[in-house]
Amino acid sequence: xxxxxxxxxxxxxxxxxxxxxxxxxxxxxxxxxxxxxxxxxxxxxxxxxxxxxxxxxxxxxxxxxxxxxxxxxxxxxxxxxxxxxxxxxxxxxxxxxxxxxx
Amino acid sequence: xxxxxxxxxxxxxxxxxxxxxxxxxxxxxxxxxxxxxxxxxxxxxxxxxxxxxxxxxxxxxxxxxxxxxxxxxxxxxxxxxxxxxxxxxxxxxxxxxxxxxxxxxxxxxxxxxxxxxxxxxxxxxxxxxxxxxxxxxxxxxxxxxxxxxxxxxxxxxxxxxxxxxxxxxxxxxxxxxxxxxxxxxx
Numbered sequence: 644x645x646x647x648x649x650x651x652x653x654x655x656x657x658x659x660x661x662x663x664x665x666x667x668x669x670x671x672x673x674x675x676x677x678x679x680x681x682x683x684x685x686x687x688x689x690x691x692x693x694x695x696x697x698x699x700x701x702x703x704x705x706x707x708x709x710x711x712x713x714x715x716x717x718x719x720x721x722x723x724x725x726x727x728x729x730x731x732x733x734x735x736x737x738x739x740x741x742x743x744x745x
Numbered sequence: 746x747x748x749x750x751x752x753x754x755x756x757x758x759x760x761x762x763x764x765x766x767x768x769x770x771x772x773x774x775x776x777x778x779x780x781x782x783x784x785x786x787x788x789x790x791x792x793x794x795x796x797x798x799x800x801x802x803x804x805x806x807x808x809x810x811x812x813x814x815x816x817x818x819x820x821x822x823x824x825x826x827x828x829x830x831x832x833x834x835x836x837x838x839x840x841x842x843x844x845x846x847x848x849x850x851x852x853x854x855x856x857x858x859x860x861x862x863x864x865x866x867x868x869x870x871x872x873x874x875x876x877x878x879x880x881x882x883x884x885x886x887x888x889x890x891x892x893x894x895x896x897x898x899x900x901x902x903x904x905x906x907x908x909x910x911x912x913x914x915x916x917x918x919x920x921x922x923x924x925x926x927x928x929x930x931x
Binding site: 645646648649650651652653654656657658659660661662663664665667668669670672674675677678679681682685688689692693695696697701702704705707708709711712713714715716717718719720722723724725726727729730735 | 792853
């Protein structure tokens with residue numbers, strides 16, 4: 644039996660909202676914030692793949708590639724920033740990040 | 746049967762992504778993130794994207810999640826201290842997230858998607874070429890989307906150089922090669 648596309652859409656909506664709430668609630672740890680961003684990108688990928696299957700068009704799967712490469716680049720640069728921040732302040736608590744405050 | 750498997754995989758994705766954002770220990774968060782990625786690759790297999798399922802396994806679990814694990818292992822984070830101000834932002838965050846969830850569910854439930862039949866729009870068709878998924882992706886990716894492919898490679902190169910440049914440390918006493926000095930030496 645074929646899975647309806649709306650099920651995929653509801654699943655990706657729920658994952659997107661969980662990632663968004665993770666960004667809102669997260670006051671403890673920068674790494675979990677990056678993981679929430681990964682969850683949001685993953686929900687976009689689920690949407691792309693399900694619509695690619697629905698319209699029988701391969702372009703959706705190709706855009707998932709670009710999403711993957713951007714997610715990998717973002718994770719690498721974000722984790723590098725976290726590492727140098729930890730070296731400077733000895734903490735990655737979100738409330739400690741106020742160096743740019745004037 | 747497929748729909749039963751779909752529900753199992755979706756429930757696993759939702760519960761483990763909830764555990765990603767709520768667990769105390771960041772290591773547990775990364776492990777549940779790996780579970781989310783694995784189940785998503787199973788979901789991609791359901792929608793006929795075999796190559797992308799394997800790419801998600803290799804890139805996300807093999808590279809990104811392991812990178813997260815390495816960084817968490819290198820940073821010495823105090824777990825008890827991290828939970829101090831967690832509940833301050835809980836009501837407003839839950840409110841905003843709930844409103845966004847309701848709006849998105851409303852949009853999808855009002856949509857005119859006819860999910861009983863599949864539509865084919867143009868000639869980038871999956872089914873009329875008798876090729877497998879990987880070959881189809883290759884045929885489109887290296888012809889129509891070649892420029893975007895090159896640009897994403899450049900973005901990855903810039904990210905690599907940026908990560909190396911950010912984390913390089915200039916310490917006193919560390920031996921380092923100075924190429925200009927070495928070349929200009931008589």
